[in-house]
Every structure is written in C-alpha cells, then in structure tokens.
Amino acid sequence: MGEPAFRPRYRVGDRLFAWALNLSTWFYVALIVGLFTVLLAGSWLAIKSFGLHFLVASSWDPVTGHFGALPFIFGTIVSSVIAIAIAAVVGIAAAAYLAEFAPPLIARPLAFLIELLAAVPSVVYGLWGLFVLAPVMRSAIGPAIQSKLGWLPLFSGPIYGVGMLTASLILALMIVPTVAAISRDFIEGVAVDQREAMLALGATTWETVRRAVLPAARPGIFGACVLALGRALGETIATTMVIGNRPAISASLFAPGYTLASVIANEFTEATTQVYISTLIGLGLLLFVISIVVNAAARILMHTVLRNVEER
Amino acid sequence: MPISADVFTATARGKRSGEGPSKVQLSVRSLSAHYGKRLAIRNVSLDFKPRTVTALIGPSGCGKTTLLRCLNRIHEVTRGASVSGVVELEGQDIYAPGVDPVAVRRRVGMVFQRPNPFPTMSILDNVVAGLRLVGECRSRGEKLEVAERTLRLAALWDEVKDKLDRSGLSLSGGQQQRLCIARALATEPEVLLMDEPASALDPISTAKIEDLMSTLAERYTIIVVTHNMQQAARVSQETAFMLAGEDGVGELVEFGPTTELFTRPKDRRTEDYITGRFG
Ligand SMILES: Nc1ncnc2c1ncn2[C@@H]1O[C@H](COP(=O)(O)OP(=O)(O)O)[C@@H](O)[C@H]1O
Ligand SMILES: [Mg+2]
Numbered sequence: 001m002g003e004p005a006f007r008p009r010y011r012v013g014d015r016l017f018a019w020a021l022n023l024s025t026w027f028y029v030a031l032i033v034g035l036f037t038v039l040l041a042g043s044w045l046a047i048k049s050f051g052l053h054f055l056v057a058s059s060w061d062p063v064t065g066h067f068g069a070l071p072f073i074f075g076t077i078v079s080s081v082i083a084i085a086i087a088a089v090v091g092i093a094a095a096a097y098l099a100e101f102a103p104p105l106i107a108r109p110l111a112f113l114i115e116l117l118a119a120v121p122s123v124v125y126g127l128w129g130l131f132v133l134a135p136v137m138r139s140a141i142g143p144a145i146q147s148k149l150g151w152l153p154l155f156s157g158p159i160y161g162v163g164m165l166t167a168s169l170i171l172a173l174m175i176v177p178t179v180a181a182i183s184r185d186f187i188e189g190v191a192v193d194q195r196e197a198m199l200a201l202g203a204t205t206w207e208t209v210r211r212a213v214l215p216a217a218r219p220g221i222f223g224a225c226v227l228a229l230g231r232a233l234g235e236t237i238a239t240t241m242v243i244g245n246r247p248a249i250s251a252s253l254f255a256p257g258y259t260l261a262s263v264i265a266n267e268f269t270e271a272t273t274q275v276y277i278s279t280l281i282g283l284g285l286l287l288f289v290i291s292i293v294v295n296a297a298a299r300i301l302m303h304t305v306l307r308n309v310e311e312r
Numbered sequence: 313m314p315i316s317a318d319v320f321t322a323t324a325r326g327k328r329s330g331e332g333p334s335k336v337q338l339s340v341r342s343l344s345a346h347y348g349k350r351l352a353i354r355n356v357s358l359d360f361k362p363r364t365v366t367a368l369i370g371p372s373g374c375g376k377t378t379l380l381r382c383l384n385r386i387h388e389v390t391r392g393a394s395v396s397g398v399v400e401l402e403g404q405d406i407y408a409p410g411v412d413p414v415a416v417r418r419r420v421g422m423v424f425q426r427p428n429p430f431p432t433m434s435i436l437d438n439v440v441a442g443l444r445l446v447g448e449c450r451s452r453g454e455k456l457e458v459a460e461r462t463l464r465l466a467a468l469w470d471e472v473k474d475k476l477d478r479s480g481l482s483l484s485g486g487q488q489q490r491l492c493i494a495r496a497l498a499t500e501p502e503v504l505l506m507d508e509p510a511s512a513l514d515p516i517s518t519a520k521i522e523d524l525m526s527t528l529a530e531r532y533t534i535i536v537v538t539h540n541m542q543q544a545a546r547v548s549q550e551t552a553f554m555l556a557g558e559d560g561v562g563e564l565v566e567f568g569p570t571t572e573l574f575t576r577p578k579d580r581r582t583e584d585y586i587t588g589r590f591g
Contacts, residue, residue, distance in 0.1 A: 193428040197492070200386055201442035201499060202418035211441070215432040 036288065043282030045275055054282065060247040062271070067279045069286060071247040075257035076290065079164060079239065080232040082253075083171035087232075088225050090172070091179025092214075095221075098180070099187040100209050111184060118177035126241035129170040134161035134242055142254055153251040160244060165253040167243035171235055175228035182227065186220025187213055219302060226298040233291050236261040260287040336400075337362040337533040338383065338420075338503055343397035345378050345387055352378045353562040356397075358552055360503070365525055365534045367548035367570065369541060371585070374554045375562025376537040377425070380505050383535065384420040385413040401503070418442075421501035425508045427488035429480030429495070436476040438491055439463065442499035458498055466494035467524055486517025493524065497532075504528065506536040510543070522547050541586055545574055553582050 046054065050067060057068025094114070098107050138161035149155045190213045198212035214221070244256020245266060260283045271277045338360040345353050353375035360366050368376045381387040382395050385406060399406050406416045429438050439459045443449040449458055459476060463469040468490040472483070480491055489509055496504060506525075510518040525534055525547045538544050544551055551574070552567040566573060566582045577583040 191428075193424060193426060194430065196386060196389065196424065197428040197430065198441070199389060200384060200417055200422040200424075201445060201495070202414050203442075203445050204414050207445055211445070212430060215430070218432065 036285075039281060039285040039288060043278050043285050045278035046282040049275060050279075054279075055286075058247075058249055062267070062273075062276050065273070065275060067275070069260075069283060071249050072258055072260045072263050072283060073286065073290070074249050075164070075243065076233060076259040076261070076287065079168045079171055079243065079257065079259060080229060082165075082168035083175060083232045084225060084229045086168070086172035087175045087179050087228055091176045091224070091228070092183055092221060094176070094180040095183035095187055096209055096214065099184050100205065100213065111181070114177045114180050114184075118181055122174060122235060122238040123241075125170055125174050126238035129166060129238060129242040130162070133169060134166050137161050137163075137166050146254075154253055157250070157252040157254055159254045160256060162242050162244040162256060163254050164243065164250075164257045167239050167257070167259075168253070170238050170242050171232045174235065174238060175231050178228040178231060179221075179224050182224035183217070183221045186217040186224070189220070190216045222298070222302050226295060226302075229294060229298070230291055233294065234261055234287065236265045240265055260284070260290075335361065337402065338535075339398075339400040340379075340383070341398040341400075343379070343382055343395070343399060345375075345382050345396075346392075346394045347378075347390065348392040351561045353382075353554075354557075356554075356562075356564045358564060358567045360533055360535055361550065362533050363529055363531065364550055365529045365536060365548040366550040366552065367544035368535065368537045368552050368554060369539065369544045369585075370554035370562070370565075371556070372539060373560075373562075374556045376539075376554055377507055378562065379554070380422075380507055380535065380537050383503070383505055384422050385416045386422065388413070418446075418499055419501055420503045420505060421496035421499065423489070423492050423496050423504065423506040423509050426512055427485055427492050429483075429488050429491050431479065431481050433480060434477045435459075435472050435480050435483070435491060438480045439494050439498050441495060459494075462494040462497045463491075465497055465524075465528065466490045467520055467527075468494060484517070486513045486520065489513060489517070489521065490524070493521075497528075501532070503533045503535065506534065508537050508539065511539075518543075541574075545570060553579075553585065555581055555585070 046067065050057070054067065054069055055073070056070055057066075058070040059066040059068050060071065061067075098111050098114075102110065138159050142159035142161075142165075145155050146159065194212050194216050195208055198208040203211065239259050240262040243259060243262060245258050245262060246256040247258045247263070248255070250257070264280050264283055264287075268277075268280055271280055336359045340359070341357045343353065343356045344351065356379055368379060370376055378387060383399060385395075387393050387395055395407060397407070401416070401419060405411070406413075406420075429435075430441060433441065436455050436459050437444075439462055440449040440455045443458060449455050456476075460469060460473075463472060468487060471487060472478075472491075475482070480488060483491060489512075493504075493506075493509070510521045513521070522543065525536060528534055529549075536544075536547065548570045550568065551570040553565045553573065554562050555565045556562045566577060566579045568578075573582065574586055577586060583589075
C-alpha cells in the first residue's frame, strides 16, 4: 500500500544466485590457472635446462640426461587423430542408425549398450587390446593390410602387434560410445518440422537424414567429437598397454610409439634425478597445453563454420 | 528443367493430364485416419478441382491438418499413424500397394503451418533443395534461374534478390513462409497443400500470401487449411467444412462452392459455425 508500485521483488535472491554463478565460474578459472602454475613451476628446471629445443628434440635417455619431447607429442597427436577419424565415422553412423533407422525394439537396448560401453574402465579396453587385438593384429590384420598396402611407408616394417595402429584402434573403440551417445541425443533433438520439410519435397528417409537432420544436428555432433578427441589425447592406461612404449618417430603405423600420458605414467615412479622429474612434469604441461589448444581451435572452427552458414 | 515425376512407380505408368484438363484433380473417398488407436477423421469423401483454391475450414481439432497430411502421404510418417480409404491423384490411387510415397510427394507439394526453412542452407539452396534431391540444379546458373522464377511467383524475389546467399533464417516470418512456398513450387508439383500458411504471420504478410494463392491457382491446384472464415471466403472457390462429432472424430459436414456455402449453407451445423454460434 505504502510501497512504490514497481518495486522489484526477489532482489536479494537474484543477487545471491548471480554471485553463486560468478563464484563457481571463477573457481574453475582459478583452478585452471593454479594447475598451469603448478605444472610450470614443477617443470621450470627442465625448461631452464633444455629451453625450446626440448620440443623438437627426439632423443630420450634418462641415463645420460638427454630429454626430447617430440616422439611423445607425435605419438599423442597421431594416435588421437587416427582414433577420432575412425570414431567419428563409426559413431555418427551408429547414432544416425539408432536415432533414425533402427526399430525402437532394437534401438533402445542398443543405445543402452553403447552408453554402458562408455562406462567401461579404460584398463579393460587395454587388457582386451593387449590380449586379443594385438595378437590378431600381428597374425592377421597387419599382414593382410601389408600384403595390399605394404608399399606405403605407412604400412611398412615389422609388425609387432602392439604399436601405433593398435593403440589408435583401441582409442577409437573407447571413444565411439562418446561420439555415438551424444550425437544420438542431438540427432533425435532435431525438430520434426525440419524432417517433414525435407520429406514433403520428395526426399527418402536416407536423404532426409543426410540433408536435413544431420546438418541441423551438426553443432552437437561436432561437440561430441571434440569431447571424444579430448578423451583420446589424455587417455593413459589403455594406450600404455598397447602402443609399445618406444620413444621413436616412425612413418609406419605398425611400429611402436609412445604418448605423453603414457610416458608420465610409466616413468614417474622411476624418475630419480631432479631434471628427470622436472622433465616429466614438463610433458604434463605440454599435454595440458595441447588439450586446451585443441579445444579452443575446435571451438573457433565451429563458430566460424556456423557463422558462415547462419549469418552469411 | 523442372522435374516431372510422371508416375509413382517405375513400372506402372498412369494417365496424366495433357489429354485436356480433367474435372477432378484429386479425389478422396471414404478416407479415415488414425493416430495409433485414436480415430482422427472418419469417412471423408470429396473431390478437388484442378486449378482451384479449395479451403478446409472448421474449429480447432476437427481434423483439417490430418486430412491435408493424408493427401501427400506424410500422415503416415507420424509414428503409429495409419490411413484407410482411397485418394486418387488424376485417377491413380496414391495408397495403392506398390506406390512410392516419395513419388507422391514430388507431385503434391506442402507448405506447413510454421515456416520451416532449412537453417543451415542459404536462401538459394533452400529454394532448390527439392531439385537437388533428384540431381538437378547443380550449377549456380541453374539455381539462380529456378530461384528467380519461383521466388517471383512467391512474391519474394525483390526482397531477397540481393541476399540469396544469406541463411533462410535471416528473413522475417512472413518472408520465410514465402520462401517455403517458393521451395515447394520449385519441384513443379501439381497440387499444393497449405496448412494455415498465414496463421503465424502479421496482417501484411497474410495479405501477401492470400494474393499469392489467387495467382498460383492459375497453374496449381491449391488446398488450404484455415480456421479464418474471412480468409476462406476471400481466397477460395470451393470450401469444405469439417467438424468433430460427439465422439471427437472429425467428419466432413458440407462441401461446395464457397459463395454458396457461406450464403446458403445446407447443413444446420455449417450455418451455426459461419454465423459464429460456435467454434
Ligand atoms: N500426432 C498426433 N498424435 C495423436 N493425436 C493427434 C496428433 N495430431 C493430431 N491429433 C489429434 O487428431 C485430431 C485432429 O487434429 P488436427 O488434424 O491437427 O486438427 P485441426 O488441424 O483441424 O486443428 C485432434 O483431436 C488431435 O488431438
Ligand atoms: Mg491444424
């Protein structure tokens, strides 16, 4: 009655809520900055001793104190890129099948199964890779590929079973569920009117999916792939079990390799000298930076692609 | 070149116009449609004349949209939906066994209630989307030719000719709807179904789309759903009035020339509806 007519209500609540949001956002920013600082401080000794040369050197000999990060950067990026290339194709196809083509009676259990696969611990994938995939790679898959494509440097040399290709395949297997499950949600989320618009023009179901549904779901599918790629880059135990753990850069996918995450996990307990420990922390810093750069690049790429289409 | 899907199937060649205009373009007989177990429309029979605007009117929920969606076989896309009865397009039953619904939809175009341009395509690509499906309109020249022709027909050309590469979403609601009309016309259908094409639009856009219908009726058979009786009276030559019965199932109450139906309705329920006594 005596109150002004347009007095805003719930002011206190609004402000509390805004503060809570601000706080949690800044908490994560602080966490990332803190993490970066700790890694930087821990690897300072290595950075001081080797400088930028560390990034391009490829020798790795803890005994003589020669440390180069290149084989690990190479192994991490190559295995992850191959894995995401395979997983994107398989995962998106699976998602489209589940969302658009499979009868509900099949789609539901299958979708559930895929979500379960995403929850399987990576050490299980690693065990399977080591005891099933690696022997088959050595005795069957590898020789089969080599007999056809052995003239390519990519598929040359001895086949050990463990190696870059095996690791990539295991990584792909691990991240397919991520791609498939998230993509499926976005594909199912595409509005009915988009589908019907295409159908009404005389499109078949397949054409409707390809020309209306998948393009509309593209941002979500892209996000799923970025998430999966992040998982592949940082995957440690499964890769360690099947990549062969040899710090060498080879053109052949059958050759063993090594990744940043694997070498840290493998050698941290054995690292005796200060420089050795500092170097391993430096590799952790590199992995951290690579992950952030890949994520940022993906985001920028997505925004430019979307803007090109929508605001042209 | 526009496509002309002569036949529904590769095998059965049917007769087509060209032997002079037939009196009936689309003939509906004893049509009933279900959503799952729920019967939505019952036993509808009526004939649509060629190059005529026919309006479907009636209160909300009486089954206008359902009937319309049975005419290009898009009703069956809804999960659990089914249809019984006969719909003949120039003498051929589109529900006969072996008929490909995709081929039907190339001959019977549709404009939806809510404008639905493809958001990831440019205005130009939206217009030719239907032609691209059959592998036509690959070059930009061909696309521009089709776009100019159909966008002029849809009275949108002057407004978009300088921004054909922009997204369809950059247009206003009324422009989007005319874009959808151009898109439907690009594949040269014989029949154009329009489900309350102006219900989401402002009065000026509505007037443009109403004008458009009269122009289009010179070449196409138009069936338009509207719950706006003035609109039906303005744009159509024939009107069908539908109403849901006691059991909630939609039925055709009266069908005839628009002037007659509005001035001398034969059925008591039609009279009640057009005089605003219910609905
Ligand atoms: N997808 C659907 N699932 C179930 N029932 C539906 C569906 N669409 C429409 N109906 C029902 O069918 C009847 C007719 O609906 P509709 O054809 O949309 O009417 P109108 O277009 O005349 O408003 C309504 O009772 C409606 O509830
Ligand atoms: Mg309706």
